[in-house]
Amino acid sequence: MRVLLSGNEAVARGCYEHGVRVAVAYPGTPSTEILENVVKYKDDVYCQWSPNEKVAFEVAMGAVFGGARTMVAMKHVGLNVAADPLMTSTSVGGDGGFVIVTADDPGMHSSQNEQDNRYFAKFAKIPLVEPSNSQDVKDFIGHALDISEQFGTPVLFRISTRISHAKTPVELGERVEVPLKDYEKDTSRRVVIPAHARRLHVKVEERLKALAEFAETSPMNKIIEGDPKVGVISSGISYEYARDAFPGATFLKLGMSFPFPAKLVTEFSKRFDTVYVVEENEPFIEEQMRYIGITNIVGKERIPICGELNQRIIRDAVSGEDTSGEKAKVPARPPVLCPGCPHRSTFFMLNRLGIGSTSDIGCYTLGVMPPLNGIDTCICMGASIGNSLGMEKARGRDFAKKMVAVIGDSTFVHSGITGLADVAYNKGATTVIILDNSITAMTGHQHHPGTGVTLMGEPTVKLDYLKLAEALGVKDARKVDAYDVTAVKEAIKEAINHDEPSLLIMEGPCALLDRSTWSTPLAVDWDKCTACGLCLRLGCPSISRDETGKATINPLFCVGELCSMCAQVCPSNAISVPEKS
Amino acid sequence: MAGKTKNVFIAGVGGQGIILASEILSDAALAKGLDVKKSEVHGMAQRGGSVVSHVRFGEEVHSPVITAGEADLLVSFEKMEALRWVQAVAPGGKIIVNTQEIVPSGQEVYPKDIDSQMDERAPGTIRIDALKLAKEAGHIRAVNVVMLGAMSHFLDFTMDEWRAAIESRVPKKTVEINVKAFELGRSAVAA
Ligand SMILES: Cc1ncc(C[n+]2csc(CCOP(=O)(O)OP(=O)(O)O)c2C)c(N)n1
Numbered sequence: 210m211r212v213l214l215s216g217n218e219a220v221a222r223g224c225y226e227h228g229v230r231v232a233v234a235y236p237g238t239p240s241t242e243i244l245e246n247v248v249k250y251k252d253d254v255y256c257q258w259s260p261n262e263k264v265a266f267e268v269a270m271g272a273v274f275g276g277a278r279t280m281v282a283m284k285h286v287g288l289n290v291a292a293d294p295l296m297t298s299t300s301v302g303g304d305g306g307f308v309i310v311t312a313d314d315p316g317m318h319s320s321q322n323e324q325d326n327r328y329f330a331k332f333a334k335i336p337l338v339e340p341s342n343s344q345d346v347k348d349f350i351g352h353a354l355d356i357s358e359q360f361g362t363p364v365l366f367r368i369s370t371r372i373s374h375a376k377t378p379v380e381l382g383e384r385v386e387v388p389l390k391d392y393e394k395d396t397s398r399r400v401v402i403p404a405h406a407r408r409l410h411v412k413v414e415e416r417l418k419a420l421a422e423f424a425e426t427s428p429m430n431k432i433i434e435g436d437p438k439v440g441v442i443s444s445g446i447s448y449e450y451a452r453d454a455f456p457g458a459t460f461l462k463l464g465m466s467f468p469f470p471a472k473l474v475t476e477f478s479k480r481f482d483t484v485y486v487v488e489e490n491e492p493f494i495e496e497q498m499r500y501i502g503i504t505n506i507v508g509k510e511r512i513p514i515c516g517e518l519n520q521r522i523i524r525d526a527v528s529g530e531d532t533s534g535e536k537a538k539v540p541a542r543p544p545v546l547c548p549g550c551p552h553r554s555t556f557f558m559l560n561r562l563g564i565g566s567t568s569d570i571g572c573y574t575l576g577v578m579p580p581l582n583g584i585d586t587c588i589c590m591g592a593s594i595g596n597s598l599g600m601e602k603a604r605g606r607d608f609a610k611k612m613v614a615v616i617g618d619s620t621f622v623h624s625g626i627t628g629l630a631d632v633a634y635n636k637g638a639t640t641v642i643i644l645d646n647s648i649t650a651m652t653g654h655q656h657h658p659g660t661g662v663t664l665m666g667e668p669t670v671k672l673d674y675l676k677l678a679e680a681l682g683v684k685d686a687r688k689v690d691a692y693d694v695t696a697v698k699e700a701i702k703e704a705i706n707h708d709e710p711s712l713l714i715m716e717g718p719c720a721l722l723d724r725s726t727w728s729t730p731l732a733v734d735w736d737k738c739t740a741c742g743l744c745l746r747l748g749c750p751s752i753s754r755d756e757t758g759k760a761t762i763n764p765l766f767c768v769g770e771l772c773s774m775c776a777q778v779c780p781s782n783a784i785s786v787p788e789k790s
Numbered sequence: 791m792a793g794k795t796k797n798v799f800i801a802g803v804g805g806q807g808i809i810l811a812s813e814i815l816s817d818a819a820l821a822k823g824l825d826v827k828k829s830e831v832h833g834m835a836q837r838g839g840s841v842v843s844h845v846r847f848g849e850e851v852h853s854p855v856i857t858a859g860e861a862d863l864l865v866s867f868e869k870m871e872a873l874r875w876v877q878a879v880a881p882g883g884k885i886i887v888n889t890q891e892i893v894p895s896g897q898e899v900y901p902k903d904i905d906s907q908m909d910e911r912a913p914g915t916i917r918i919d920a921l922k923l924a925k926e927a928g929h930i931r932a933v934n935v936v937m938l939g940a941m942s943h944f945l946d947f948t949m950d951e952w953r954a955a956i957e958s959r960v961p962k963k964t965v966e967i968n969v970k971a972f973e974l975g976r977s978a979v980a981a
Binding site: 212239318342375377446453532534540545572579748750 | 827832
């Protein structure tokens with residue numbers, strides 16, 4: 210049967226068909242839907258969210274030791290978090306087949322950087338597989354598992370946003386069961402004390418040579434014959450763009466570009482005066498070509514490193530023209546905190562009180578946008594708390610009273626707990642605010658250890674933030690109703706004035722979790738509204754000004770009484786639920 | 791072969807149901823045995839941001855994205871979003887716009903010059919009030935299917951093919967509302 214699958218659905222389907230038994234991840238765009246789709250096969254594939262990518266990776270490694278075909282998935286920056294086990298897992302070798310899926314985000318549609326994770330394969334000395342579309346994805350998952358088992362190595366499987374989130378046709382197959390490998394204790398491979406690790410490093414170098422030989426003839430590397438005068442080398446999504454940019458050319462499509470198939474690439478390159486090497490972001494293939502002495506290349510000196518490619522950008526880069534067309538003048542439409550978002554009250558009050566924040570990554574990062582302007586820093590998941598403590602250590606306690614750390618619940622569990630331990634341990638006075646909407650909202654509502662439900666939908670234990678704070682030695686910790694604007698304000702004012710660490714847990718479930726909590730939209734009484742604009746400072750997408758400058762609420766967006774933050778802040782009592790007429 | 795690929799660029803605002811509309815269109819193309827690629831970026835769909843979906847179908851499709859000057863059809867679910875993407879349209883391509891206005895975040899009022907700019911850039915633009923037609927069909931959320939009906943006027947699928955694609959994607963009890971919305975959109979363009 211032929212169906213349309215996104216790249217992420219195809220990873221899930223590939224795992225199912227190719228006998229994967231364990232799948233683990235922490236969510237992150239553009240990778241999130243991989244595990245959300247593996248769940249559909251939960252009778253055959255055990256799957257779970259871990260609290261962060263490092264733990265996910267270690268759980269996956271354990272499953273591999275246990276003899277199961279295993280997949281771990283994460284977004285590109287997730288692999289930074291998991292880099293510690295990655296760098297060492299590589300010299301241990303595979304038991305069950307092990308595929309590490311990294312979903313990169315060229316163009317940074319929803320990421321903080323544009324790192325090209327193909328380099329991780331080279332750094333960790335493991336093979337790299339790069340599919341170009343959903344059919345490739347599903348097939349290459351099988352190839353990657355086979356390579357993993359044949360050569361005793363994890364395999365890095367690199368996809369990117371336009372593969373993850375593009376739907377393309379896939380021919381479905383059946384599941385093939387792959388039995389668990391026997392487990393035998395083998396410390397020489399699994400305990401990396403220096404004496405073992407030294408021997409393992411030698412093995413890794415041998416393994417790379419064997420893999421390079423394998424890559425020369427791998428079915429993932431193939432030539433598509435065309436115009437004998439125009440040669441193009443490409444991989445991943447760039448290959449699809451290149452097919453449109455150079456219609457009818459001869460292509461070398463590299464589905465396995467590390468270890469590098471040097472002979473194949475050299476022979477191909479010799480056939481043309483110039484070979485075009487088309488890569489999004491970094492010159493990963495081009496560098497390897499230049500290293501072995503191939504020089505008839507048109508690559509990164511023309512094709513941009515920054516941002517996504519597409520067929521037009523490639524064509525323009527080669528021709529030197531600009532065909533991007535003239536854009537009309539239209540105001541930007543940036544994403545914003547949704548109507549009814551419980552995070553809004555905290556940023557509104559920080560802004561009113563003149564307090565800044567070191568913040569973190571999640572929906573709440575949108576608190577940086579005007580009119581809330583509530584954020585000073587945001588670097589990577591979990592950074593908020595350490596950043597705040599560092600600011601305090603550099604600039605003193607009085608400064609700390611004007612700067613709080615703001616972090617989401619999922620992010621806190623991911624990598625904020627250690628930061629809070631640091632604040633307590635090193636005698637900081639940091640105020641840490643957890644915006645607890647009881648879900649990982651940014652990536653589309655995934656459960657985590659603070660929500661009490663697993664990926665497979667089972668009820669489970671729920672992290673108690675207050676008890677955790679107590680155990681860490683944070684004495685001033687309490688919960689606040691995020692929808693009570695005055696309570697939020699009072700709690701912040703009190704906490705910043707303490708000379709010891711404070712933890713505020715702003716509670717309010719994500720308004721999109723349960724639409725049955727929505728009710729009649731609020732409305733503005735124009736006789737009372739003085740057009741002061743205070744409600745507009747909440748930055749709620751439902752509220753705008755009419756021709757006279759007075760506030761007006763769009764009933765298509767307002768979630769009703771559940772939120773009513775605008776009604777609470779209105780100094781003229783002009784906003785309320787309209788009386789039924 | 792590349793010349794035969796049909797490029798439909800759908801634009802709008804998060805929450806308007808753009809992704810569902812592009813799913814239905816892609817399903818219809820797949821059911822006809824065509825190669826199809828459909829691409830959008832997830833994440834901002836719920837957060838009031840600008841959202842686009844690229845749908846390409848034909849004998850053999852490579853790139854999943856439509857770039858400047860390639861769209862045979864630009865279908866915008868919101869007025870200002872059509873102007874934002876007007877450079878995507880190919881020479882001779884068609885533009886269909888829902889006249890609904892959604893004030894972008896960070897702006898207190900809706901800009902006044904959208905229609906005049908649009909008239910200058912794309913005089914042949916087809917405008918329909920999809921929100922009104924969706925209400926007429928039975929639900930304001932059917933704006934997306936009204937727009938699908940409107941674009942269907944320019945695409946080579948039969949009513950039966952459309953119906954099958956709609957039925958497989960919308961909840962059972964809303965099929966009739968959606969089919970009605972589709973027909974209203976289709977005749978709004980034909981008229
Ligand atoms: C290392 C890493 N992993 C994953 C992500 C993707 N990501 C961005 S924010 C976020 C979690 C947001 O959840 P939460 O902290 O609960 O805030 P909310 O969005 O619910 O407000 C995730 C998983 C990332 N940016 N970096």
